[in-house]
Amino acid sequence: MRFILFDIDGTLLLPKGVGREATRRAMLEVFGTAGDINGHHFGGKTDWQTLCELLAAHGYDAARIGQQMPAYEQAAARHMAQIIGDFPVQPCPGALETVAELRRRGLPLGLVTGNVSSIAPVKLRAAGFDPAWFVVGAYGSESADRNQLAFLALERARRRLQRSIAPEQVVIVGDTPADVACARALGAQAVAVLTGFSSREVLSAAAPDALLDDLTEFFKVVPLF
Numbered sequence: 676m677r678f679i680l681f682d683i684d685g686t687l688l689l690p691k692g693v694g695r696e697a698t699r700r701a702m703l704e705v706f707g708t709a710g711d712i713n714g715h716h717f718g719g720k721t722d723w724q725t726l727c728e729l730l731a732a733h734g735y736d737a738a739r740i741g742q743q744m745p746a747y748e749q750a751a752a753r754h755m756a757q758i759i760g761d762f763p764v765q766p767c768p769g770a771l772e773t774v775a776e777l778r779r780r781g782l783p784l785g786l787v788t789g790n791v792s793s794i795a796p797v798k799l800r801a802a803g804f805d806p807a808w809f810v811v812g813a814y815g816s817e818s819a820d821r822n823q824l825a826f827l828a829l830e831r832a833r834r835r836l837q838r839s840i841a842p843e844q845v846v847i848v849g850d851t852p853a854d855v856a857c858a859r860a861l862g863a864q865a866v867a868v869l870t871g872f873s874s875r876e877v878l879s880a881a882a883p884d885a886l887l888d889d890l891t892e893f894f895k896v897v898p899l900f
Contacts, residue, residue: 677899678840679777680828680863681809682849683788683795685718685871686890687770688802693755693762697794698725700758701750705743708733718872719853721789721815721824722751737819744791744816752793764801767870769891771803782899784809785832787824787847787857791816810835821853822860829861846897848890852881866897 684690695712702709710729717725726740726747740747777784788795792814796806811831813824825847833840842862847854850871855878858865867883868890869875878886885896 676782676844677864677897678783678785678829678832678845680785680787680825680845680847681774682847682851682854682871683786683790683798685850686767686848686854686868687774687804688764688766688798689870690798691762691764693759693764693798693801694790694794696758696762697751697755698722700754701747702726702729704750704754705747706730706733706735716872717789719789719821719849719851721819721821722791723815723817723819724789724821725815727819748791748793748816751791752797755794755797759797759801764798766802766804767868768889769893773890773893774804774808776894778808780899783832783836785828786812786814787821787828787849787854788812789815789821821857825857825861825863848893850878852877855881855883858883864897866893 681687699709699712712729715729727737786809795814799806811828813827817827818824829845845863846866847858847863848866850868851873855865855867865883866885867878868887870889887896
């Protein structure tokens with residue numbers, strides 16, 4: 676049986692700019708600057724990586740950002756909750772239906788997302804997902820390196836479900852080459868969807884095991900047993 680790990684932005688939902696704005700507000704509060712956030716490309720990056728890139732010119736390295744991460748998470752969640760109603764956050768095509776059917780079939784689900792842990796549930800609820808549907812998660816507040824998050828999620832799933840799960844039983848679903856690389860690092864199956872931040876050409880070049888127009892195609896393409 677497969678263990679399915681989903682990315683959030685561009686895979687399960689379209690944030691419609693709310694992440695950038697909440698990040699800007701939280702950075703100004705915690706670090707006193709948001710750097711060149713208007714020109715920043717978020718796709719595939721952890722929030723920790725984003726902070727490193729935006730704050731490098733202001734004297735912050737990964738270790739210093741890590742020390743501030745708890746305060747940043749609190750600020751990001753507060754700002755996200757305040758503004759998310761002003762943005763048309765919506766589920767990606769087929770995402771709610773695919774998650775519902777996977778749950779109906781009894782397959783465990785988890786998250787591997789670049790979002791910090793405090794804002795992921797806010798986004799999910801805004802798009803119609805219950806965060807409790809995902810038994811574990813690994814988040815962009817835990818490592819600047821997205822590849823490490825897959826290992827965290829797998830270990831947490833083994834403990835939570837109290838059973839052995841081999842890397843080859845894991846399916847990682849995402850919308851960027853970074854998600855494909857994350858799956859490859861773990862030894863998992865990589866499923867890429869074209870609903871987010873990357874073009875067909877870019878995702879094809881990353882060589883996922885399956886490339887879907889959207890999640891309505893999931894059950895036609897992805898073997899689950």
